[in-house]
Amino acid sequence: MTLLRRYGTLLALALIIAVFAVASPGAFGSMANLVNITQQMSLLAIVAIGATLVMVVGEFDLSVSAVVSFAGIAAVSLFGAGFSIASVFALVLVTALAMGTVSGLLVARFAVPSFIATLAFGTIIGGLTFWISDGATLFSGIPPAFRDLGRGALFGLPVPTLWLIGTAAIVWLLLDATEFGRRLYAIGGNREAARLVGLPVRRDMVIAFALSAGLAALAGLLLAARLGSAHPTGGGGYLLSAYAAVFLGMTAFREGEPSVPGTLVGAAIIAVVSNGLTILGVPSFLQDLMTGAIILAAVLVRQFGRAGD
Amino acid sequence: MTLLRRYGTLLALALIIAVFAVASPGAFGSMANLVNITQQMSLLAIVAIGATLVMVVGEFDLSVSAVVSFAGIAAVSLFGAGFSIASVFALVLVTALAMGTVSGLLVARFAVPSFIATLAFGTIIGGLTFWISDGATLFSGIPPAFRDLGRGALFGLPVPTLWLIGTAAIVWLLLDATEFGRRLYAIGGNREAARLVGLPVRRDMVIAFALSAGLAALAGLLLAARLGSAHPTGGGGYLLSAYAAVFLGMTAFREGEPSVPGTLVGAAIIAVVSNGLTILGVPSFLQDLMTGAIILAAVLVRQFGRAGD
Amino acid sequence: VDIAVLTPYQSSVATNQMIKVFEDKARAAGWNATVVDTRGDMGQLASRIEDVTAAKVGAIVLVSVDPKQIQDQVSAAAAAGIPVVTIDGATAPGVALNVTSDNFELGTKLSDFLFDKLGHKGNIVKFYYSAHPGVHQRELALDAALKKNPDIKVIAEHYMVVPGPIDDARKTTEDLLKSQGDQIDAVWAAWDEPAIGAELAIEADKPDSKIIIAGIDGNPQAVELIKSCSHIKGTVSQDFDAMAGLAADGLTKILAGQKPEKAELYAPAKLITPETLGVTCP
């Protein structure tokens, strides 16, 4: 019972995988497909890990999807202007960190509710992206070496999966094993207490927002690499799914706290369900019905473990 | 200074209107246009007023856009099946109330975080909507009398404006002048304290979610009436804007609490800005930049009033 | 003259291209065109038409939208004496001119091309998006073509996620390759973006397969891919340039007080294949 309560959502993920594997042993259950799922979830998970950092301090960053789109468009434009891959990465990531810093300052320094601050600032970023791209999908001038950063495999693992593993490991260590991470959790847990003991609340919050935007930009770069094109609203789909992953993850482990392992479980549930349902050939509308139902079930599992209390 | 702090966002709205009126006295500043803005903001405001109820108890309802779309599609389908206007209204609204009740129960009874509960349940509603509509925009069979519920004017005011006035008045009374409203604010302020003084916390939360869905459905019906068509994702645009209105409104009056007048101010800012910028012929991407900037400015005004403290 | 160009789909590749060409023509004609995009939101679109009507613009150009979805506002604009022209739209009361491709015909061309390639026998995957009335017409054309070709089977169909159709199609195709990769013979894409996504997945997971893909639009990225002998073997190109041009010409006449000789003009659709591009693929 405690097991169910503590690891309910994780068990739910295992159960979902098991059910799909039984329903479709050859296609879904194949090693190749399972590895492929890690690749399919990777960009979403990277964005969600960024969102996790901001959720840890108790805020929302609704500009992530705008930053994903921006990063792709900016990168392809810069390639068009002749920049090298390394400098494109550097420029785009630094710009994104700066954008995140602005959001963070609005929230931490000027006390604008993060929901409205990042929504408004995201709108501004969206306008910028439209301006740069003229609203068009950009695809020419992308160096093949850049494309390889988002596709293919290395050591038997898809490249995006490797990016995810790296990102997740770093942020997980940061949150779980460093003083910075403890501070972020303290700020999220009780901002007043954090302030009273003299933590640099504002600075740390700004860093969390900056990192969130940085990771969103990384995902945007990888998306452009993977698709070989950049679309001015290409990141649109990431916002709600990223938060779904974070919230699912919050129900996965410790009492309702956002965490990197939790977010990974959340992103995995989302990816597995959509992969599995597509492989089983479930029609679109039923996929929606089932996705919603499975996610609810995954969260509710915990409650049954709790009933014993 | 206190004035700026207490009514900052409201003053910002006044200022925005003034600036546009000076820039375009004939087109923007005309009585006809100002009246028209009330009509343009009405559906968003109705959705946002529903979201306000849920925000008052400290939760999110992310299924509102799914309910808006559902209501339109369900209505047009029911007309196709020969139902009368009154029975379509009744059926759709009752269904929406039931949907809201489910969300509410998930949150209040089963302690599922509202973010994930309503997102997942919204996905299910979306699936249902697709199923009914087959994913297509529905046009045919809409009785003209139904369409008149969402267009035209009565007593010199556009019909949607009248719906908004009615809705806002009722919900405002409910929140501000009834025991139910006090209870909702108490629940939002401190759920545990509310529970310990014997308030029916769960029941009231469920009612808040039900009303939110009901109002979203009303907006969906009016949208279908206004457009004479129903689109399976026609409500998609309402989610973020509705919450933007609520959050803007929270900065407008009393310290950070959601309220009907606040939400109206928020919705009005959004509507005025897009109306004004369009009338001035500002191009799309610049509209985004300016919308974001104006909203930020409207929220930041308060901070300057605060600096005096 | 101020011209208001309104669309819910500015970031859609084809729509974007039409708008750009139209803007060029407008500039050449000395008009002042501003573009308003409502991100797929029809309610917003209705409001924005009201706004430009209130601003008394010289003309309204609607792109990639069926005016029947916003009939009242179109009628009100027309009643206010503002000419309404649609590109990639449909005829409706109040619309002075619609320049479009015949979407049903586009769908028929696409289906016929694919079915011919398959020898009228085989399994296809269908990527569609019925919410868009124009795109929906193409699906109806597919249904009609399927009736005539009983040996062609739709073994999977996917309703596209918009925005983000390329990535969505890519993921979905990856999944379908896993489950029924051996049975799929062709991908029928209601427009080119899903086709591009499908190509990305096939190129990554099954580069040697014989699956062929075809779409609609003549999207430059798709054309590029056809040229490079990918699995995309065809796209029914809409002549967006011609459409925008015809619309601009029509508008010039209307603004000069003349009536366009026809209320609806079709831009010719033509099939683009490796052959028409002059490449020979292995």
Place this chain on the structure above:
Amino acid sequence: MTGGSEGHQPFLVLDGITRHFGATRALDGADFGVAPGEVHALVGENGAGKSTLIKLLSGLYQPGAGRILIDGEPAVISGPPAAEALGFRFIHQELNLVPHFDAVGNAWIGRRHPRRGPFLDRPAMRAHVAAVAARIAPDLPLDRPAVRLTPGQRQMAEIVRALMTEARLVVMDEPTSSLSETEAERLHTVVRQLAASGTAVLFISHRLDEVMALADGYTVLRGGRTVGAGRIREIDRAGLVRLMSGGSASTGSAAKTDRPLSAGATVLAADIAFGPAGARARLDIAAGEIVGLYGLVGAGRSALLKALWGAVPAHGIMRLAGRPLAGGPAGRIAEGVIYVPEDRRREGFAGALSIADNLALAHLSDFRRAPRLPMPARRKIDAFARQVGARLRLVAASLDRSPLTLSGGNQQKLLFGRWLGRPVRLALIDEPTRGVDVGAKAEIHDEIRRLADAGAGVIAATSDIEELMALSDRVLVMNGGCIVADLAGALLTRDAVVAAAFGHASADLSQPQNQAAAVA
């Protein structure tokens, strides 16, 4: 005007400090000084400005006028980091722990964590905290998140936190308000040790006996002004009370008033299993009786009261005047049961509502415009709030403000005040006077006695043994989740109560094995 330890000059001096909140003059010319190695008591009625003064020292507020001198030099304490850097440590009145962190995690926030390389050294973190806790709070569960600690345990966690590192000044704002006798004693020992090692301790308490026993010097605040200061051995309890109240007669001594015991029929008969580990309790409360509930921190008093209030699941029989109790808190309110929670911040108020609305919340339907119209009448609510405020001598600038702007003691009065004027059959009261000044404490005791005299059964859980002895006709002692003693009449002595509470000192309700031990 400033007190100082003989031989030592004050190193910290406040001179003519003011701090206003709108029209409220929280501090209005306060003077104060503390020397190294001195235990200095800061006393005053509720709302006198004590906590505000502390917040100035911690850099949370800046003074309006006046000077802060450190080592003779004017100083600006710009914020909490500056106060930390000065070597000032604080235990604020309203506890401030991170809910999901355990005591170890909480102890380290804001400190330089032990590390291995760039990473946290968790074993070292825990070992260090455990060493501090062993001295002062040996029973504190170190691995339980703060959300699941009782207020007393949270208070201990805060104390542990404040004592983690060398300090020049340790400020404790009512640190013992939810500790029982023994635990407070332990804290006193540590405070004396700290002082002996040269640390200055600023101690705020409404328990004047504790102040008399512990402090070297004192400062009395009234209405934001320093009205007296000096050596504690040169003044007596009554003198302190006079200074605090401005000369009004009440000594505020918690003497037992003789009450004719008209113990009537049984009001409450309960035999229930409750709490995380299913502890069992049997009790009978008679009409007109005041039953004190005593125990060490974490003994299960609050859990029992919540179970009786229907706010947490409990199994078994609960009868009110013979009829089963049902329907959760609302059902109980309807039957004339009332409840005062112990944790005012988390369980007491809805911060979004005004003081008046909070007072009305539990029985909103009493304030309707018309009996069938569920719309509260502002006028009626305000009248009720004014009445309650007058009766409990509430110090509040306006009843329209949030209760969170009130001083701690005044907040506490509201929790009790919301039930005034209603017919009561059974009162469940958890720590009724936590942080309440002596004068108001006497008022609240009178109110409780009045309830009993009117025929209500009263259960009052308290950690203050003075209060327990003064108030109770009968005392139930809890330990490890069980009632281990039922003392009345001649058997009811201080020693007997303390001995019973100590029966199983390390018992912990959430650990079943202790549970078994307690039953055996």
